[in-house]
Amino acid sequence: MHAAYIEQFGPPEAIRYGELPDPEPGPTDVLVAVDAVAVNNVDTFVRSGAWRTPVPLPFVVGRDLVGTVLSAGPGAHRFRPGDRVWCNSLGHDGRQGAAAERAVVPAERLYPLAPGADPLEVVAVAHGAATAHLGLFPHGRLRAGETVVVIGAAGNVGGAAVVLAARAGARVVAVAAGRDAGYCRTLGAAEAVDRDGGDLAEALRAAAPDGVGLWLDAAGVNDLGLAVDLMARRGRAVLLAGMRTRPELPVGPLYLKDCSVHGFAISHAGTAELAGAAAAINRLTAEKALSVRAVETLPLREAAAAHRRLEDGGVRGKLVLRTDT
Ligand SMILES: NC(=O)c1ccc[n+]([C@@H]2O[C@H](COP(=O)([O-])OP(=O)(O)OC[C@H]3O[C@@H](n4cnc5c(N)ncnc54)[C@H](OP(=O)(O)O)[C@@H]3O)[C@@H](O)[C@H]2O)c1
Known part of the structure; x- marks a missing residue:
């Protein structure tokens, strides 16, 4: 089969496109004919070795796919060919x-495509939306009626967080570039605050007069001084990006308000947590209520170029690699 793979960790150009043997499924696995795969930031971290995780070599890059079942092992009987x-x-x-x-997927990590869902939209939205779901609910413990501030609200993770939080009955204050205010409102934000519009603290205080229940930073800004200042009692700040940031944490105000700061990486999520996120994604993609702002498709053989473009910055939305072009 054709695959985009590396034989050693390295820059995007370490990715080769060529033939590898078909993978061998085990009894609880499903063999999937892959239609398309997303290109995520984390895929570049795994490929480069910046984030160390055990992987076989040669290693086929990428984590998210959409496709069609070719065969299912005896312990994966809820899936059928087709x-x-x-x-x-x-x-x-x-x-x-x-x-x-072709890819082998453990049955517990495979989800049916929702009826009516666009496969390319689903694979494009999966990583950001699952991350947003985990950040808001299991980690952020968001409740209906709370105010949630989403930093980076026009991005893949942030945009999905706006949709999911608004659907859950929270009041969403989006922080994004001024040009993205309208987009954030279409996603369900009650307020859109311009990240570059002057006094951010003042604008957020006006937008959240009763304090912030959940502060979700999907842009890696990680201004904990501002977050703690604006949080309500028992407020939570959830951090998931900005690996190199070293913000100051005002500890006194934090504990005097019973606040907390919590980080997470989706890579550590268990299969039950991931399945919970997948169910939410399936509900919303069936209704066409969840998508990334733009999907650009490229042939699988251009995987190296796609990694290079993502690393160089400027990709808005998601690059998706198709196996059929
Ligand atoms: N921890 C995890 O499990 C996990 C999972 C998925 C992703 N991530 C990380 O989460 C981050 C976001 O991923 P993504 O796919 O959503 O990226 P993305 O689509 O590029 O979104 C980032 C957004 O943040 C905006 N932004 C940049 N600086 C900002 C600021 N100062 N204030 C407000 N918004 C700002 C960007 O706007 P412009 O485009 O206008 O600059 C963009 O809309 C990445 O660092 C990624 O590696 C972590």
Whole structure:
């Protein structure tokens, strides 16, 4: 089969496109004919070795796929050949990756494509939306009626967080570039604050007069001084990006308000947590209520170029690699 793979960690150009043997499914696995795979920031971290996780070599890059079931082992009997499916947790923790014509997926990590959902939209939205779901609910413990501030609200993670939080009955204050205010409102934000519009603290205080229940930073800004200042009692700040940031934490105000700061990485999510996120994604993609702002498709053989473009910055939305072009 054709695959985009590396034989050693390295820059985007370490990715080769060529033939690898078909993968061998085990009894609880499903063999999937892959239609398309997403290109995520984390895929570049795994490929370069910046984030160390056990992977086999040669290693097929990528973690998210959409495709069709070819065969299912005896312990994976809820799937049948021909089922349309997706997965968002290959390519780390010992598992081979997704960017190939065929992939083996453990049944507990495979989800049916919702009826009516666009497969390319699902694979494009999966990583950001699952991250947003985990950040808001299991980690952020968001409740209906709370105010949630989403930093980076026009991005893949942030945009999905706006949709999911608004659907959960929270009041969403989006922080994004001024040009993205309208987009954030269409996603469900009650208020859109211009990240570059002057006094951010003042604008957020006006937008959240009763304090912030959940502060979700999907842009890696990690201004904990501002977050703690604006949080309500028992407020939570959830951090998931900005690996190199070293913000100051005002500890007194934090504990005097019973606040907390919590970080997480989706790569550590268990299969039950991932399945909870997948169910939410399936509900919303069936209604066409969840998508990334733009999907650009490229042939699988251009995986190296796609990694290079993502690393160089400026990709808005998601690059998706197709196996059929
Ligand atoms: N921890 C995890 O499990 C996990 C999972 C998924 C992703 N991530 C990380 O989360 C981050 C976001 O990923 P993504 O796919 O959503 O990226 P993305 O689509 O590029 O979104 C980032 C957004 O943040 C905006 N932004 C940049 N600086 C800002 C600021 N000062 N204030 C407000 N918004 C700002 C960007 O706007 P412009 O485009 O206008 O600059 C963009 O809309 C990445 O660092 C990624 O590696 C972590």
